[in-house]
Amino acid sequence: MLEQLKEEVFQANLDLPKYGLVKYTWGNASAIDRESGLFVIKPSGVDYETMKASDMVVVDLDGNVVEGELRPSSDTATHAVLYKYYQEIGGIVHTHSTWATIWAQAGLDVPAMGTTHADTFYGSVPCARYLTQEEIDRGYEVETGKLIIETFEERGLDILAVPGVLLHGHGPFTWGKDVKSAVMNSVVLDEVSKMNLFTRDLNHFAKELPQNILDKHYLRKHGKYAYYGQK
Amino acid sequence: MLEQLKEEVFQANLDLPKYGLVKYTWGNASAIDRESGLFVIKPSGVDYETMKASDMVVVDLDGNVVEGELRPSSDTATHAVLYKYYQEIGGIVHTHSTWATIWAQAGLDVPAMGTTHADTFYGSVPCARYLTQEEIDRGYEVETGKLIIETFEERGLDILAVPGVLLHGHGPFTWGKDVKSAVMNSVVLDEVSKMNLFTRDLNHFAKELPQNILDKHYLRKHGKYAYYGQK
Amino acid sequence: MLEQLKEEVFQANLDLPKYGLVKYTWGNASAIDRESGLFVIKPSGVDYETMKASDMVVVDLDGNVVEGELRPSSDTATHAVLYKYYQEIGGIVHTHSTWATIWAQAGLDVPAMGTTHADTFYGSVPCARYLTQEEIDRGYEVETGKLIIETFEERGLDILAVPGVLLHGHGPFTWGKDVKSAVMNSVVLDEVSKMNLFTRDLNHFAKELPQNILDKHYLRKHGKYAYYGQK
Amino acid sequence: MLEQLKEEVFQANLDLPKYGLVKYTWGNASAIDRESGLFVIKPSGVDYETMKASDMVVVDLDGNVVEGELRPSSDTATHAVLYKYYQEIGGIVHTHSTWATIWAQAGLDVPAMGTTHADTFYGSVPCARYLTQEEIDRGYEVETGKLIIETFEERGLDILAVPGVLLHGHGPFTWGKDVKSAVMNSVVLDEVSKMNLFTRDLNHFAKELPQNILDKHYLRKHGKYAYYGQK
Numbered sequence: 001m002l003e004q005l006k007e008e009v010f011q012a013n014l015d016l017p018k019y020g021l022v023k024y025t026w027g028n029a030s031a032i033d034r035e036s037g038l039f040v041i042k043p044s045g046v047d048y049e050t051m052k053a054s055d056m057v058v059v060d061l062d063g064n065v066v067e068g069e070l071r072p073s074s075d076t077a078t079h080a081v082l083y084k085y086y087q088e089i090g091g092i093v094h095t096h097s098t099w100a101t102i103w104a105q106a107g108l109d110v111p112a113m114g115t116t117h118a119d120t121f122y123g124s125v126p127c128a129r130y131l132t133q134e135e136i137d138r139g140y141e142v143e144t145g146k147l148i149i150e151t152f153e154e155r156g157l158d159i160l161a162v163p164g165v166l167l168h169g170h171g172p173f174t175w176g177k178d179v180k181s182a183v184m185n186s187v188v189l190d191e192v193s194k195m196n197l198f199t200r201d202l203n204h205f206a207k208e209l210p211q212n213i214l215d216k217h218y219l220r221k222h223g224k225y226a227y228y229g230q231k
Numbered sequence: 232m233l234e235q236l237k238e239e240v241f242q243a244n245l246d247l248p249k250y251g252l253v254k255y256t257w258g259n260a261s262a263i264d265r266e267s268g269l270f271v272i273k274p275s276g277v278d279y280e281t282m283k284a285s286d287m288v289v290v291d292l293d294g295n296v297v298e299g300e301l302r303p304s305s306d307t308a309t310h311a312v313l314y315k316y317y318q319e320i321g322g323i324v325h326t327h328s329t330w331a332t333i334w335a336q337a338g339l340d341v342p343a344m345g346t347t348h349a350d351t352f353y354g355s356v357p358c359a360r361y362l363t364q365e366e367i368d369r370g371y372e373v374e375t376g377k378l379i380i381e382t383f384e385e386r387g388l389d390i391l392a393v394p395g396v397l398l399h400g401h402g403p404f405t406w407g408k409d410v411k412s413a414v415m416n417s418v419v420l421d422e423v424s425k426m427n428l429f430t431r432d433l434n435h436f437a438k439e440l441p442q443n444i445l446d447k448h449y450l451r452k453h454g455k456y457a458y459y460g461q462k
Numbered sequence: 463m464l465e466q467l468k469e470e471v472f473q474a475n476l477d478l479p480k481y482g483l484v485k486y487t488w489g490n491a492s493a494i495d496r497e498s499g500l501f502v503i504k505p506s507g508v509d510y511e512t513m514k515a516s517d518m519v520v521v522d523l524d525g526n527v528v529e530g531e532l533r534p535s536s537d538t539a540t541h542a543v544l545y546k547y548y549q550e551i552g553g554i555v556h557t558h559s560t561w562a563t564i565w566a567q568a569g570l571d572v573p574a575m576g577t578t579h580a581d582t583f584y585g586s587v588p589c590a591r592y593l594t595q596e597e598i599d600r601g602y603e604v605e606t607g608k609l610i611i612e613t614f615e616e617r618g619l620d621i622l623a624v625p626g627v628l629l630h631g632h633g634p635f636t637w638g639k640d641v642k643s644a645v646m647n648s649v650v651l652d653e654v655s656k657m658n659l660f661t662r663d664l665n666h667f668a669k670e671l672p673q674n675i676l677d678k679h680y681l682r683k684h685g686k687y688a689y690y691g692q693k
Numbered sequence: 694m695l696e697q698l699k700e701e702v703f704q705a706n707l708d709l710p711k712y713g714l715v716k717y718t719w720g721n722a723s724a725i726d727r728e729s730g731l732f733v734i735k736p737s738g739v740d741y742e743t744m745k746a747s748d749m750v751v752v753d754l755d756g757n758v759v760e761g762e763l764r765p766s767s768d769t770a771t772h773a774v775l776y777k778y779y780q781e782i783g784g785i786v787h788t789h790s791t792w793a794t795i796w797a798q799a800g801l802d803v804p805a806m807g808t809t810h811a812d813t814f815y816g817s818v819p820c821a822r823y824l825t826q827e828e829i830d831r832g833y834e835v836e837t838g839k840l841i842i843e844t845f846e847e848r849g850l851d852i853l854a855v856p857g858v859l860l861h862g863h864g865p866f867t868w869g870k871d872v873k874s875a876v877m878n879s880v881v882l883d884e885v886s887k888m889n890l891f892t893r894d895l896n897h898f899a900k901e902l903p904q905n906i907l908d909k910h911y912l913r914k915h916g917k918y919a920y921y922g923q924k
Contacts, residue, residue, distance in 0.1 A: 021255070023481070026578070038367070045691030074682065074690045096578045102657050105576040106665035114336040114402045116327045131530055134673050140678055143319055169671045171576045195333050197664050202428050203337035210398045212364050216371055220305060228305045229276030326784070345798040346863045347719070348694045391849045416717055426795050433890050434799035442828050447833055451767060457769045460738030483714070485880055488809070508923030536913065536921045558809045564888050567807040568896035595905050602909055629901045632808045659895050 001067055002040055002058055005031050009040045009091075010053035011218050012179040016095060017048055017185050020152060024048070026075040027095040031179035032083050037061055039083055043070035048067045050121075062140075074141070081145025082175065086159045087198060091179025093186045096171040099193035100186075103127065103164040111208045117192040118209055118217035122161040126151050148173065161222075162191045233271055233289055234299055236262050238273055239422075240271045240322075241284035243410040247326060248279055250418050250462045257281070258326040259304040262410035263314050270314055274301035294373075305372070313406065314374025322410025324417045330424035331417075334358065335397040341424050342439045348423040349440055349448035351416060353392040357382050362400045376389040379404065392453075395420045463529055464502055466495050471502045471553075474641040477521055478557060481649050485511070489557040493641035494545050496552075499523055505532035525604075534604070543607025544637065546671040548621045553641025555648045558633040561655035562648075563576055565589065566628040567619035570653060573670045575661050579654040580671055580679035582647060584623040588613050592630045610635065619657055623684075626651045694762055695733055695751055702733045702748035702784075709788060712880050717741070720788040721766040724872035725776050727783075730754055732776055736763035745810055747788050758837075767834070774838025775868065779852045781832040784872025786879045788865040792886035793879075796820065797859040803885060805902045806892050810885040811902055811910035813878060814856040819844050824863045840868065854915075857882045 012029040015067050016022040025048060030041035040056045046212035064081040067070060073079075079092045103110050110125040112118055128151040135143040146166050151157075163185045164174035174185035221228040243260040247253040256279060261272035271287045288299035293309040296303060303355040304310075310323045336343050341356040343349055359382040379396050382388075394416045395405035405416035430437050452459040470479050478484040487510060492503035507623045519530035527534060535541075541554045560693040565572050572587040587664055590613040597605040613619075626636035626645045634635040636647035661668050683690040705722040709715040718741060723734035733749045747756075750761035756773040758765060766772075772785045796803050801820040805811055821844040828836040841858050856878045857867035867878035892899050914921040 024646060026581075042674070043692070055593055071692055086684045096576075098653070098657060099660075101578060101665060102511060103660040104659060106668045108665060113400070114327075116332060119257075130672060130675060136377060136678050169575070169675055174490065184255060191254065191329070195329060195336060197660060198330075198333045198428060198461055199336040201432065201663065202333060203339060206337045210361060212367055213361060214402055216367050220371070230274070343795060345789075346860070347794060349721075415717060422716065422791070425911070426791060426798060429792075429795045429890060430798040432894065433795060434801060437799045441830055443824060444823060444862055447829050458764075461736070461764055485884065485902050486877060488812075505923070533923055558807075560884070560888060561891075563807060563809060564891045564895060567888060567892040568899045570896060592903060592906060598905055602913070631906055659891060662775070663894065 002033055002038065003053075003170045005033055006058075007042045007053045008179055009042065009056050010051070012093070012138040012142045012183050013042045014052070015183045016049065016093070016186075020156065021095040021097040021186055021190060022048075025069070027097075028075055028079075028184060029091065029093045029179055029180075030076075030079045031091040032089070036088070038066055039079065041076055043068070044073050045178075056137060075144075077141035078145040078148075078173070082126070082140055082148060082173075084205070085145075085149050086175075088177070089158055089175045090177045091182035092173065093098065093179070093182040094171070094173050095186055095190075097186060097193075099197065100166060100172040100190045101170075102173050102197065103193050105169055107168045109206070110189070110196060112214055113206065113208055114192065116188065116195065116216040117211065118214045119221050121167050121190040121192075121213070122158070122218045122222075124208075125155065125162060125164050125166060125167040125172075125189060126166055137146040149223065151192065161218075167192055191208065232267065233264055233267070234284075236264055236271045237287040237289075238284045239289050239410055240273065241282070243322065243324070244273045245279065245281070246414045247417075249323070250414070251445065252328040252417055252421060253279075258324070259306055259310075259326075260322065260324045260410055260414060261304075261307075261310045262322040262413075265318070266375065267362060269297055269409070270310065271277055272303050272307055274299070275304050277301065287295065306375075307378075308370065308372035309357050309359070309404070310375040311380060312373055313404075316376075316380050317406075319391055319408070320334060320406045321408045322413035323404065323406045324410070325402070325418055326341040326421075326423075327405050327419060328421040330428065331403040331421045332401075333423050333428065335402050336400055338399045341420070341427060342429045343445055344439055345423070346432050346440065346444065347446040349445045351419040351451050352395065352423075353389070353445070353449045353453075355395060355439075356393060356395050356403075356420060357388065358397040358399055378444045392449075463497055464498070464500065464560060465515075467495055467502045468518040468520075469515045470641055471504065471518050472513070473544040474553065474555070475504045475513070476510065476643050478646045479646075481576070481645070483557045483559040483648055483652060484510075489555070489559075490537055490541075491553065491555045491645060492535075492538075492541045493553040493644075494551070496549070500528055501541065502622040503534050503538055503541060505530070506535050509533065519622050535603075537606075539601065540610075540635070541602035543604055544610060547607075547611050548637075550622055550639070551637045552639045553644035554635065554637045554652055555641070555644040556633070556635050556654075557648055559648060559652040561659065562628060562652045564654050564659065565630075566633050569629055569630045572651070572658060574676055575658045575668065575670055576654070577671065577675065577679040578650065578657065580657070580676045582650040583626065583654075584676070584680045584684075585619070586619060586628050586670075587624060587634075587651060588619070589628040589630055623680075681685075694733065695726055695729070695908065696746075698726055698733045699749040700750050701872055703744070704733065705786070706735045707785045708876045709786070709879075712876070714788045714790040714879055714883060715741075720786070720790075721768055722784065722872055723769075723772045724784040724875075725782070727780070731759055734765050734769055734772060737766050738763070739763065748894060751821065754758065767836075770832065770834035771838040771841075771866070773868075774835055775841060778838075779844050779868075780790075781853055781870070782868045783870045784875035785868045786872070786875040787866050788807075788879055788883075789866070790879060790883040790886075792796045792877060792890065793859060793865040793883045794863075795817070795890065796886050797864050797924075798862055800861045803859070803882070803889060805907055806886070806889045806901055808902065808906065808910040809881065809888065809891050811907045812914050813881040814857065814885075815851070815907070815911045815915075815923060817901075818857050818859060819850065820859040820866075820884060822860055842872065854911075886889065 032039035263270035724734035
C-alpha cells in the first residue's frame with residue numbers, strides 16, 4: 001500500500017545524507033496520505049546504505065503500525081501529533097544537522113538576518129523550551145509534538161509560513177506541503193543557522209533584516225503574488 | 232538562437248553547485264551577446280539536476296523574453312540593468328554563497344587582506360546599502376541593478392577592476408568579461424570572505440594588505456604588464 | 463588466521479577517511495578476538511589507497527606480532543593495554559579528527575550539551591592529562607593506555623557508557639563492543655566536538671543538557687529499556 | 694627529458710585540489726633532479742582538468758626554461774632560489790590553502806599546539822615579513838625566495854625539520870625530500886592551522902605543546918630512532 005508515497009519518503013530519507021544533514025541513521029523523514037489518514041516513515045536505526053523503499057513503515061495518526069515488518073522511527077509519535085493537528089502539513093523531517101543543532105543547543109531562536117532566510121521562513125525560527133520531567137514521564141515523543149504546537153500557538157505563528165522549529169538541546173524539525181519541501185526547509189534552516197552564527201561573529205551589531213525586505217522576499221516566492229519559479 | 236552562448240550559460244550554472252556556491256536553485260548565471268544585444272539566462276526555479284542547455288532563456292536589455300518557454304530568473308531585470316550600463320561586462324552571476332552572504336548580512340565591505348583577494352579584486356568589495364521602501368515599490372530587481380551602479384559611481388570604482396558587490400542582507404553579484412570569469416570571481420569572493428572573517432577572528436589587529444603588494448599582485452595578473460598564465 | 467576479523471578491521475580503517483576523520487594514514491582501528499586473546503590492527507604508515515585486508519597485523523595482548531609481514535601501528539601498545547584491562551571492549555579507534563583534536567589541544571573535557579552527545583556518551587568525554595617525562599621514558603604508548611585507565615578510574619566512569627577519551631595535546635581514542643561501533647563513536651565525538659565549540663561561540667552562557675534529558679536520550683538507545691533501532 | 698619526474702610533479706599538482714588545498718589553478722608544485730640540476734614545475738594558469746604530464750616545464754636553477762612549450766608558474770623564481778640554496782630539498786609546493794593563508798594574513802607564526810603538528814613540524818612554522826618596496830622592484834619572486842632563506846637563517850631553523858613557511862598576506866610554501874612529501878606537508882600545515890585557530894577560539898589560555906611531547910612525537914617519526922611506518 002501507498003507504494004508511491006513510500007518511494008517519495010525513501011528518496012527524502014536518502015536526500016538527508018546527500019545534503020549533509022545526517023550521518024549514519026540520525027534523521028527521519030515522513031509523508032502523509034490525507035485520504036487514508038496514514039503516513040509513511042523511515043524504520044528506526046536502519047543503515048541508509050542498505051535501506052529499501054519497501055522498508056518504509058505505514059503508520060496511523062495514533063502512531064500504530066499498519067504495515068511494515070520493521071519498527072518505525074523512534075520519533076514516530078512526534079510526527080503523528082503534528083500531522084493530526086496541522087492538516088496543511090504533508091511531510092515532516094527531523095535531523096541533527098550541525099548548524100541548526102548548534103542554535104538548538106544554544107537555546108536561541110534563529111533570527112531572520114538575510115534573504116536566504118526570508119525566501120523560506122517568514123520570520124525567526126523559534127526554539128522551543130525543554131520538556132519538563134512530567135512531560136518526559138508522560139511520553140517523550142508525544143509531548144515533543146505537543147510542545148511544538150504550544151510554541152507556535154503562543155507565538156501566533158502560521159505553521160507553513162515558518163515551516164520549522166528547534167527543540168532546546170536537541171535539534172530541528174521542519175515540514176512542508178510535501179516531504180520534498182520539508183527536506184528543502186531543513187537544508188535552508190541549516191544553511192541560515194550557519195550564516196547567522198558567523199554574521200554575529202563578524203559583526204556583533206548586525207541586525208535582523210528590515211521588515212520590508214523580509215516581506216518582499218517572502219512574498220516574491222510565496223502566496224498569491226509570487227513570481228519566482230515556473231507556473 | 233545563440234546556441235553556443237546557451238551552452239556556456241548552462242555550464243556556468245552547473246558550475247555553481249559544483250564549486251559549492253549554491254544549493255538547489257539558489258543562484259543564476261547569464262551571458263550577453265553584444266552583437267545582438269540579447270542575453271541568455273537561467274530559467275527561474277528549475278532543478279539543476281534536470282535542467283538542459285535548451286532551457287536557457289533569451290532576453291533583451293529591457294528584460295523581455297525573446298526566446299524560451301520557461302520564465303527567466305526572477306533576478307533577470309538586475310542583470311539587464313548592468314549589461315545595459317556596463318558595455319565591458321560579458322557575464323553575470325548571482326548566488327547566496329555562504330561566506331560572501333555572511334559579509335552581506337553583516338553589512339560590511341570585504342577588505343583586501345591578502346593576495347588571493349588582490350589577484351582578482353583591486354581593493355575592497357563594496358557592500359551596497361538596503362533598498363528603500365520607495366525603491367522596492369518601484370521595482371525590486373531593476374532598482375537593485377541601479378543601486379549597484381550608484382555604489383560603484385559614488386566610490387569611483389572600475390567595474391572590471393572590482394568585479395563584484397555585496398547587497399546588504401542579501402548576497403553577492405559578480406561579473407566578468409565572460410560568464411566563466413564571472414563564476415570564478417564568485418568563487419574567489421566566497422573564499423576571501425571566509426579567509427578574511429577568520430583572519431579577523433584570529434588577530435583582531437590584522438590589517439589590510441599594503442598598497443604595494445596589492446598593486447604587485449593585481450598587476451601581475453591584469454593589464455598590460457601581466458605575466459601570469461599563458462599568452 | 464582471523465580472516466573475518468581482518469576484513470572488519472580493514473573496512474573500519476577505510477571508514478576513517480570516508481567519514482572525514484583522517485587524512486593520509488593518521489589513524490588506526492583494531493578489533494579483538496576474545497577467544498584467542500589476539501587482536502588485529504592496521505599496519506603502521508601504510509597508504510590507505512593500496513592497503514589490503516591481508517596487510518592487517520595480528521598481535522597478542524602484550525603487543526607482540528603473531529602474524530603479518532608489516533609492522534603494526536605505532537600505537538599498538540596503547541590498544542593492547544586497553545584490551546587487556548577492559549574485557550567488554552571489542553574494538554578501538556584512534557584518530558586526529560579535527561574537532562575532537564581541537565578540544566584535546568584546548569585541554570578540555572567535551573561536555574554533554576545536546577542529545578546528539580547523549581545518544582552515545584552518558585556524560586562528558588574526559589580529557590586526560592599530559593604524560594610526565596618519567597612516563598614518556600618508560601614507554602609512551604603503554605603509559606598512554608595506563609593513563610586512559612587512570613582517568614576512567616579516578617572519575618568512576620563506565621568504559622562503555624563513555625566510550626571515548628581525549629589525550630591532552632594529542633587527540634581522541636574511542637572504543638565499543640566491536641570495531642564498527644568504535645568508528646561510529648569517533649564520528650559522534652568529532653561531530654559533538656564541533657557542535658559544542660560553536661554552541662559556546664554563539665552563546666557563552668549555554669549550559670549542559672539537563673540530567674533528565676541526558677538520561678532519557680541515553681537510555682532510549684542503551685540498556686534494558688532501549689527502544690531505538692530494530693530488535 | 695625527466696619523464697618520470699614530470700609524472701610525479703603532474704600527480705602532485707593534481708593532489709592539490711584533491712586534498713582541498715587549491716581551487717582552479719591557485720597553486721604549484723615542483724620537483725628537482727639533483728643530478729642534472731634541473732627542476733620540473735607546473736605551467737602557469739593552466740586548467741587542472743585539461744593539464745597533462747607532458748605540459749610540465751623543465752627549468753634550470755636560474756629559472757630559465759630548458760624544455761616545454763608553456764610558460765612555467767609565475768612563482769618559478771622562488772622555487773629556483775630555494776632549490777639552489779638548500780641541497781636537501783627535493784620538492785616544493787605553493788598554495789593559498791584556506792587555513793594556512795588565514796594565519797599568513799594574520800601575520801602570525803603557527804605554534805605547535807598538538808602532536809599532529811609535532812609529527813611533521815619540529816616547532817612553530819614561521820611567518821615571514823612583507824617584502825619592502827625595494828625588494829618588490831628588484832624582483833618579487835626571487836626576493837620571496839631570499840626572504841624565506843633570511844627567515845630560516847635568522848631563526849636558526851633546520852629547513853627539513855620545519856618544512857614550511859608562511860608569507861605575510863600571501864600564503865604557505867612547503868617542501869620536503871620529494872614532491873610527495875612536500876604536498877603532505879601542505880596538507881598538515883593547513884590542518885594544524887585550522888585546529889590551532891579553533892583551539893585558541895575555544896580556550897584563549899591554551900598553551901603550546903610541552904617540549905618533551907614535541908620531542909617524543911617528532912622523533913618517533915623522524916631521525917635515527919624513528920619507529921613509525923615500515924622500514
